[in-house]
Amino acid sequence: MEILIVLVVIGLIIVFVVGLYNRLVTLRQRVREAWADIDVQLKRRWDLIPNLVETVKGYAAHERQTFEAVTKARSDAMAAAQTGSPEQRAQAENALGAALLNLRAVAEAYPQLQAIQEFKDLSENLTATEDKIAFARRFYNGNVRDYNTAIQTVPTNIIAGMFGFTPEQYFELTDPAQREVPKVSFS
């Protein structure tokens, strides 16, 4: 009889642990899926840049520094995607965002450029993509928060410690609302 009780208790503990473990795996999986969403949108932004630079170049060829800054920021961001942590990647993408903002601010000074359909399309596409990045980031960070909270609170923290669940990093990108104030440098 006592053996039976012990067995039942052990059985219940196992079921409990398995449940918590599976919950952590689910939460971590959601973080990874959300990360893929951000990745897609960041890559889409990279793809838009060469065309945008070429179009602006046609009308403002002497703004060489601006183009170089954007192109460099883009390749830095691509490099960070290969090797970096979310933190490094966010930094590189932030720099790219700032360079792009600068490019668009420069383009403002060329009314002929503003009138071309191709530039308008690219511009709209870029704005839409940056919106999507912002929403993807928000979704990702929400999932990271749920996951990180779970591995730091009782009782899931015990399971997390036993099976090596480590906290995920937030993806901190400059808020697009802040980017609406352009930081134009005339150097």
Added chain:
Amino acid sequence: MAAPPSRLNIYDAVAANRWRTVALITVFTGLLSALGFAVGEIFAPGGGLAMVPAALGLSGVSATASYFAGDKLVLAQSQARELAPGEEAQLRNIVETLSIGLGIPPPRIYVIDDTAPNAFATGRDPKHASIAVTSGLIDKLDRSELEGVIAHELSHVGNHDIRVMLLVTVLVGTVALLSDWGMRSMFWGRGRRDRGGANTGALILILALVLAILTPIIAQLIRLAVSRQREFLADASGALLTRYPPGLASALRKIAADKEALEVANKATASLYFANPLKDAPRAMDGLFDTHPPIAERIRRLEAM
């Protein structure tokens, strides 16, 4: 109403809706069994029990059919056409962007050519979902208002509300069909029952009649209650998604001020829409029979956020 959750978590809403679906199916199984028994008794005294499996089978078949094809039926009935690529770029952008924020694949987008501003979402899960908006909605709302409405509809998709509503709509329809059948056989089959004569037979018959009359009303009330409650939740989670409750509130105000009825909507599809498309005149007991909560109440809750 409880404070809206600090974060839009569709996973919790999906889990809650799973239980709701199970509860609804249980309740409707009970209703349909009772109704089946009643119709059987009316049809042939003593034949009630034989009719129960038939009633359950009928609703099982129609529920399965609607699970797979109900969205197409609703869209066809509403004369919605799928948006061509490149058409209404702003609308498509809003839908895609907000879907990313909600973590669901972007649904297919349909347009109903009607000047009455309205929208609905349907489908069985986020992977098989469609969202339909009227051309009036696109024309009359500005971007932030449109975002509010789309966020509301996408919440229905993400929360799996669309599946619950599809299921409930069909089950209510089946109940109505069965009860109709029972009432008709009451008139046509009068001669046969007179031979019974015994008092218990008459009593069962009266009971069966009451059941046949009451169950469709109960079913309808359940559907409307579910629908009203879903609307508040979708408003809250939609506002959380855009982080801009005034957009949705302003859209509601515009739609409330618009007196035009949506011609392609009917009693069966009305509860799917963003706002009541029928614009019918208020009656007594309206609160109980409404598909949607009063717009003023929805606006009040949004402004309190």
